[in-house]
Amino acid sequence: MTAQPDQTGARPGQIIISVDAMGGDEGPSVVVAGIAESAKKNPEIGFILHGPEEQLRKLVAKRRVLDGRVAFRDCPDVVTMEDKPSQVVRNGKNTSMWSALESVRQGEAHGAVSCGNTGALMALSMMRLRKLPGVNRPAIAILWPSLNPQGFNVMLDVGADVRADAKDLLQYALMGASYARNGLGLARPRIGLLNVGTEEHKGRAELKEAHGMIAAFADQANFEFVGFVEGSDIPGTSVDVIVTDGFTGNVAIKTGEGTANMFSDLLREAFQYSPLSRLASILAITSLRRLKNRVDPRHVNGGVFLGLNGTVVKSHGSADATGVSAAVRLAFTLAKSGFAEKLAARVASTAELDQDDAQAASQAER
Amino acid sequence: MTAQPDQTGARPGQIIISVDAMGGDEGPSVVVAGIAESAKKNPEIGFILHGPEEQLRKLVAKRRVLDGRVAFRDCPDVVTMEDKPSQVVRNGKNTSMWSALESVRQGEAHGAVSCGNTGALMALSMMRLRKLPGVNRPAIAILWPSLNPQGFNVMLDVGADVRADAKDLLQYALMGASYARNGLGLARPRIGLLNVGTEEHKGRAELKEAHGMIAAFADQANFEFVGFVEGSDIPGTSVDVIVTDGFTGNVAIKTGEGTANMFSDLLREAFQYSPLSRLASILAITSLRRLKNRVDPRHVNGGVFLGLNGTVVKSHGSADATGVSAAVRLAFTLAKSGFAEKLAARVASTAELDQDDAQAASQAER
Structure with a gap:
């Protein structure tokens, strides 16, 4: 992937991960600690952070490694673990989860990570990112x-x-x-x-x-x-x-x-x-x-949502900084490999179950 | 339970367990070693052993603790792990598994134990022992x-x-x-x-x-x-x-x-x-x-078949003597507690979902 979303001031070649700072059991400070861990290990990575901007700016300011590598999207609302997916789909427009997916949808981020409510995240992802052509049910892979x-x-x-x-x-x-x-x-x-x-x-x-x-x-x-x-x-x-x-x-x-x-x-x-x-x-x-x-x-934290237009990684709700960092690394690895595009081409091949072999062979490397 | 099947020469109060000596991965010598272990620990127990009698008699003769506590039922055939349940139901009449269940059906044993093919054992059990009134699908409990x-x-x-x-x-x-x-x-x-x-x-x-x-x-x-x-x-x-x-x-x-x-x-x-x-x-x-x-x-070897007229314990196919002994102990414990009869009364209560509370109360101890 080579898109370099300029809204975040991303450097050329940088991979931008959209991170929902809210909704995890441990609160935004653990999420910020997690992305700081990732930033330290990986110079190619940049972030868009979604949640109450004032609070998040304070947390990020404490981490020098995050200097100039985080853009913010202010969102007043949070999806809780108790919220029903159907409610979030109807009324969740101002939540950090919605906003995190929006960055992927708009192409300003290469993948999204959230520690929030799994059902809501899947429902929102399906609605906002849409299923890949040919996919009936998306899946979560761990x-x-x-x-x-x-x-x-x-x-x-x-x-x-x-x-x-x-x-x-x-x-x-x-x-x-x-x-x-x-x-x-x-x-x-x-x-x-x-x-x-x-x-x-x-x-x-x-x-x-x-x-x-x-x-x-x-x-x-x-x-x-x-x-x-x-x-x-x-x-x-x-x-x-x-x-x-x-x-x-x-x-x-x-x-x-x-x-x-x-x-x-x-x-x-x-x-x-x-x-x-x-x-x-x-x-x-x-x-x-x-x-x-x-x-x-x-260390293997992160369920990946497969079958959507875009990469979404669900981190465990109770993830600590190490867990969040692992989920971010996973989103990064997949974005860097151009996984989303390869997967789209791959599943498209099932739409026509009797496709010819030449076409199939060209896809064998995906 | 007080039935004392005299074919086995059971002593009053003795609990008789019918054991399929064949069909396990380890062969009949391990099964005989297992029942010897049980016999040593438990003076109340007696056995009916099913399989090629000559071979089994030799194995039993080596264990003094089994002296006078084992009756034999000669069967030439064995159900293998590869046999399909439907075939066994049709052609399995001369197998040790069939014979082991027959002892329960005839009332000469209080429960059966087999290390053999699970699917075949369940199919045979359903055919020979029949489901309890009111039970649609029997279950295996572990x-x-x-x-x-x-x-x-x-x-x-x-x-x-x-x-x-x-x-x-x-x-x-x-x-x-x-x-x-x-x-x-x-x-x-x-x-x-x-x-x-x-x-x-x-x-x-x-x-x-x-x-x-x-x-x-x-x-x-x-x-x-x-x-x-x-x-x-x-x-x-x-x-x-x-x-x-x-x-x-x-x-x-x-x-x-x-x-x-x-x-x-x-x-x-x-x-x-x-x-x-x-x-x-x-x-x-x-x-x-x-x-x-x-x-x-x-030590917890033994899946119990529930919902049949009689107690059948499925021991793990690869059970060693300790495993077989654990399965025998389980069959013994259940037989001794009169479990089969209590269970029959219990499930009968679901046949009439709107039964009266007085009747229900009388069954609450089962």
């Missing part, structure tokens, strides 16, 4: 810690829509493959369709139908289709991208989070049990910290 | 390690059927409550309905409908309904019984298993990283072993 060399697997949809038919699942496969290529640098990602068994006769009718459709697209869309996978494969090494409907995907990631939390709690208990085990925990502290970093959800 | 005082939560359905409508979910709630009372000793279990959010407007239509139906039954069926819960609550403390359809439940438990395995692998790696961390792992070995035992799936 990165999940795995034993694969890249350290993460992609899973989608994890909650944009509780339903998905066979064609939706095919589009998730294409979007997920594109995301794995551009976000994780995997040339030919392995795609799996989540089911209750790996045998082809198992599962719901729409899954069997999707199985055939995804298999038929594997060559021209340059991914490997491994067929049905199970829940145990989500953090495993047999697959890079896990495709499922938003209901199942949401339950799966929350179950994984809950299990990891239980494990951490019990591990902490185990180390506090006796003087010997307390000593052990001191000796092993660096190794344990390394383990913690490896599975720390803050 | 115990899941949790941070609750009882150490486990109940989840159902985890794979008997990929579909479930609102009335099925209500029956799962009633069956799960009854199981938690009889299997975990919880007088008034807390029931939650798995969804993608805890707000009442979220999720699929059948979930909203089930929410109302389960809430309406909470008082008369003597459970507390906590409403919608999320995947993160499955191993948590906010709920004792998690109700969901078999597709979602199956994905959830496998995701939890996969996450726990990843965590174990990474923990092992962390402890091997440096001389210091290796020393630490030695110092902490008892504490870590305690943690491992706490979450060891072998």
